[in-house]
Amino acid sequence: MFRNTLASGLVLALTLSVAAIAEHTPPQGLGSVSGRVVDAISGQPIDGVRVFVTRGSRDLGPPPISAVTSAGGAFTIDSLPRGAYGLRAELAGYADGWYGVLRPGGSSVPLLISTEPVRDVVVKMWKAATIRGSITDESGRPIVGASVELRSRRLRGSGTLLGIPAPTLTDGHGAYEFARLSPGDYMISVLFTPTSIPVPVFTAYRDALSRRTETGQALIQRLSGSGISIPVRPPAIIGQHTYEVVGANGPAPVPAAPSADGRIAVFQTTFYPNVQHVANAESVHVDAGEVKRGIDFRLAARPTFRVSGTVTGSDGPSAHYGLRLVTPDEPAAETTENIQVTTFEVAQTITDARGAFTFLGVPAGRYLLKTAPGGGSPWVRVAVDVGKADLADLAIELHQGIRVHGRITFEGTDAPPSPDELRRTGLARLAPLVPAGFGPGSLGVQPREDGTFVTEPHEPGLYMVLPTGLGRWQLESAMLAGRDISTVPLELTDRDLSGLAITYSTRQNIVRGTVDLGPSVMALDIEVIAFPVDYQAWMRQGLPSHLPSRTTRTARLDSRGSFVMTGLATGEYLLAAYKAQDGEPLGAGFLQRIAQVATRVSHKYGGATAVALPVVDIR
Numbered sequence: 001m002f003r004n005t006l007a008s009g010l011v012l013a014l015t016l017s018v019a020a021i022a023e024h025t026p027p028q029g030l031g032s033v034s035g036r037v038v039d040a041i042s043g044q045p046i047d048g049v050r051v052f053v054t055r056g057s058r059d060l061g062p063p064p065i066s067a068v069t070s071a072g073g074a075f076t077i078d079s080l081p082r083g084a085y086g087l088r089a090e091l092a093g094y095a096d097g098w099y100g101v102l103r104p105g106g107s108s109v110p111l112l113i114s115t116e117p118v119r120d121v122v123v124k125m126w127k128a129a130t131i132r133g134s135i136t137d138e139s140g141r142p143i144v145g146a147s148v149e150l151r152s153r154r155l156r157g158s159g160t161l162l163g164i165p166a167p168t169l170t171d172g173h174g175a176y177e178f179a180r181l182s183p184g185d186y187m188i189s190v191l192f193t194p195t196s197i198p199v200p201v202f203t204a205y206r207d208a209l210s211r212r213t214e215t216g217q218a219l220i221q222r223l224s225g226s227g228i229s230i231p232v233r234p235p236a237i238i239g240q241h242t243y244e245v246v247g248a249n250g251p252a253p254v255p256a257a258p259s260a261d262g263r264i265a266v267f268q269t270t271f272y273p274n275v276q277h278v279a280n281a282e283s284v285h286v287d288a289g290e291v292k293r294g295i296d297f298r299l300a301a302r303p304t305f306r307v308s309g310t311v312t313g314s315d316g317p318s319a320h321y322g323l324r325l326v327t328p329d330e331p332a333a334e335t336t337e338n339i340q341v342t343t344f345e346v347a348q349t350i351t352d353a354r355g356a357f358t359f360l361g362v363p364a365g366r367y368l369l370k371t372a373p374g375g376g377s378p379w380v381r382v383a384v385d386v387g388k389a390d391l392a393d394l395a396i397e398l399h400q401g402i403r404v405h406g407r408i409t410f411e412g413t414d415a416p417p418s419p420d421e422l423r424r425t426g427l428a429r430l431a432p433l434v435p436a437g438f439g440p441g442s443l444g445v446q447p448r449e450d451g452t453f454v455t456e457p458h459e460p461g462l463y464m465v466l467p468t469g470l471g472r473w474q475l476e477s478a479m480l481a482g483r484d485i486s487t488v489p490l491e492l493t494d495r496d497l498s499g500l501a502i503t504y505s506t507r508q509n510i511v512r513g514t515v516d517l518g519p520s521v522m523a524l525d526i527e528v529i530a531f532p533v534d535y536q537a538w539m540r541q542g543l544p545s546h547l548p549s550r551t552t553r554t555a556r557l558d559s560r561g562s563f564v565m566t567g568l569a570t571g572e573y574l575l576a577a578y579k580a581q582d583g584e585p586l587g588a589g590f591l592q593r594i595a596q597v598a599t600r601v602s603h604k605y606g607g608a609t610a611v612a613l614p615v616v617d618i619r
Contacts, residue, residue: 031113032078035121037069037089037097041288045073046091046125053077054086084110089123095182097125100524100556102581104183104288105154109524109556127289129181134174135190137255138300142174143267146190147247150178153185153283155587162187167248183290185283188272190297191247193345194264194304194361197230198352199240201320205230226322227372228350238262241349243360255301265301266361269344274298277327278344305386307369308358309394310351313378317355318398322372324348325359328383348372357396362386369396371459379459401457402492404430406480406500408447410473414506417470422446425470428478428502430455430463430490444468445502462489465502467548467567474567475550476505476605487551487569489541507606511565515557515577515613523557526615527580530554530565533572533600535591552586570605574598577613593618 037049046069053065067075086108087099100109104126111118135146148170152163170176178186205223208216209232223230234242235251238258245252245266258264271281274297286292307325311318325346346367347359369382378398384391408427410416417425429444444466445453465478465486478486479501490497515526530553532538538551550569557563557577576598584590597616603609 030078031080031082031115031117032076033080033085033087033111033113033118033121034074034076035119035123036073037075037123037125038073040097040124040126045069045071046094047071047073049073049075049089049091049094049097049125051075051077051123052088052090053080054088080113082114084112087111087121087123089125091125093128094125095128095180097123099123102525102579103583105152105585106580106583107527107554107556112559126183128179129183129286129289130291131178131181131186131188131284131286131295132291132293133176133188133295133297135170135176135297135299136174137267138298140298142170142172143253143299144170144172144174145253146170146174146176146267147192147249147252148176149189149191149248150181151187151189152182153187154585155590156585161585165248169249181286183286183288185285187278187281188284188295189278189281189344190267190270190299191344192252192267192269193246194243194266194347194359195228195231195246196238196241196243196347196349196358196360197228197234198350198356198358199237199242201350201352202230202234202242206232222320223350226320226350228322228348230350238264238360241358241360245361264304264361266304266363267299267301268363269346270297270299272297302363304361304363305388306358306360306390306392307347307362307384307386307394308356308390308392309396310355311357311380311396311398312355313398314400317353318351318378319353319355321351321355321357321378321398322348323350323357323359323380324370324372325362325367325384326370328366328368364388369394381460399459399494401459402494403457403496404455404480404490404492404500405496405498406445406453406502407451408445408453408502408504409451410504411476412473412504412506414472417473419449421470427468427470427504428475429466429468430458431466432458432461432463458492460492460494462491464489465500467550469504472506473504474506474509476503476507476509477569478502484569487571505606508608509566509568509605510607511553511568511573511575511601511603511609511611513563513575513611513613515561515563515615517561517615521579521615523559523561525579525581526557526561526577527583528555528557528563528565528575528577528613529583529586529594530568530573530575530601531586531591531594533574535574535595539588539591556580568603568605571603573601573603575601575611575613576618577615578618579615582617582619590618 037046039046049069051067065077067077069075089097098108099111135143148168150166154161168176208219231244234244236243239262245254255265268276271278273282284295311321347362349357349359351357364386367384369384371379378400380396382396427444445455447453467475467486477484532551553565555563555565574595576594599613601611
């Protein structure tokens with residue numbers, strides 16, 4: 001994800017033996033770190049582990065300096081200029097370990113290097129877990145090449161947070177495996193999305209790729225913006241449409257060839273344990289070193305129908321417009337945070353030059369016909385009920401995107417960002433709580449000289465203003481109708497909104513605190529959390545973790561038992577310090593336990609709030 005490297009002067013790979021470590025003295029002006037790598041469950045030292053130094057606490061880029069642990073799990077790395085680093089431990093059979101991580105999924109801690117050696121560092125590692133299963137059809141025959149996807153699943157408020165997807169394919173026996181997993185909960189799905197492309201569109205796209213004319217390049221760009229992937233070599237053509245089934249890894253197997261009249265059967269996207277909707281999916285839990293077997297799927301091919309019609313915009317038929325069918329109870333933000341709903345479409349297609357569309361492979365059911373991801377500014381949202389026959393001649397009308405009008409104010413001693421800086425960067429982007437059919441571009445609003453702005457068009461849904469900044473200028477508030485929509489969601493319905501007042505400031509904004517550790521507690525063992533006093537409303541709103549939060553923070557202590565939190569919005573908060581190994585994802589039960597023993601703190605943006613906390617028991 002984040003790829004950084006140390007300066008070229010640090011690119012020095014060290015593999016040190018224990019004898020060499022004992023005799024070696026770091027060059028003057030440089031620091032060193034030594035310690036042990038241990039099994040997090042047994043506490044036993046682990047030999048043969050490669051320990052990497054990274055820039056920052058969790059740099060995932062290629063590390064330039066490393067050491068290998070001895071038979072006693074010991075390591076030493078020297079020749080380190082002073083600064084903040086991270087330590088990552090890597091060994092086959094274990095999930096990667098990080099300095100400061102005291103529980104699976106916990107946060108790491110920066111390692112501060114000076115000219116004084118840092119000794120007795122401990123890095124914990126958990127044995128990697130494995131999940132295995134098989135995919136078969138209703139007759140028990142293995143499905144070869146099925147696209148299986150795994151996502152970590154963590155509680156967040158009243159909902160769950162799904163991690164980055166990891167795809168794989170079933171082998172010749174219909175079996176699949178996910179290895180090198182950290183202990184925790186996972187969601188597993190088998191993905192099938194029927195995709196149909198009008199043959200004239202496919203032909204024009206293929207010709208444009210081969211000829212590379214100016215007109216062809218414009219067509220390629222337009223079709224790429226539809227949000228629908230067009231195959232170069234379609235596996236099947238049914239009537240006037242190409243047809244394929246797509247999974248996370250590309251084409252997925254189909255149950256059988258189309259019948260003589262073009263009828264097809266499909267496997268549906270299925271979540272463990274054999275359910276068709278993500279809201280009903282159950283988590284698969286694995287402990288450290290566990291091999292979880294029998295996570296099997298038995299899929300039944302369902303008969304399907306066609307759904308067809310035309311899409312018309314204000315200028316007439318809408319050509320090359322991407323469409324998708326989803327279930328009507330598509331995950332709501334308050335119950336399924338950060339679910340990439342575009343992955344779980346029932347079917348997808350694109351209109352031809354006349355605005356006509358046809359979905360192939362649609363099972364009976366109730367759906368919403370919506371804009372495809374990246375489909376552009378106009379939006380579509382129509383209820384579709386598929387019974388026991390094809391649906392034809394649907395007349396779909398495009399609606400123009402909704403814009404928000406407002407003003408940005410810069411309050412501080414620094415000169416406001418120049419128009420050129422704002423053109424390059426943009427500020428205060430609206431982001432959807434649940435990934436929708438389309439959203440704003442990569443840049444935020446770009447105010448005019450008088451500070452006024454108009455956002456890019458959006459489709460209906462819940463949105464928040466992201467706390468993006470520019471240098472020392474940081475978002476202070478985004479007020480609309482008396483609510484700060486950088487901390488609570490804004491609902492866009494069917495019309496433009498005005499009056500959004502966004503304030504950027506250079507004022508210091510810090511919550512600073514100390515923790516009374518007592519004689520037997522180490523600073524590294526403690527984690528501090530801040531969350532709203534009205535945390536139940538926060539959970540109901542379902543503020544998602546994939547958007548930067550201005551109302552929740554966690555922090556670890558420095559060696560003196562102090563912590564700093566920055567960027568919290570004005571409000572009433574609960575703060576608590578507890579043993580990091582007892583922490584959990586921010587689910588409702590966990591927050592409720594903390595709220596009973598937390599300290600209430602009032603914080604106003606632009607201030608330096610100070611607080612002293614005890615260590616509390618949250619078990």
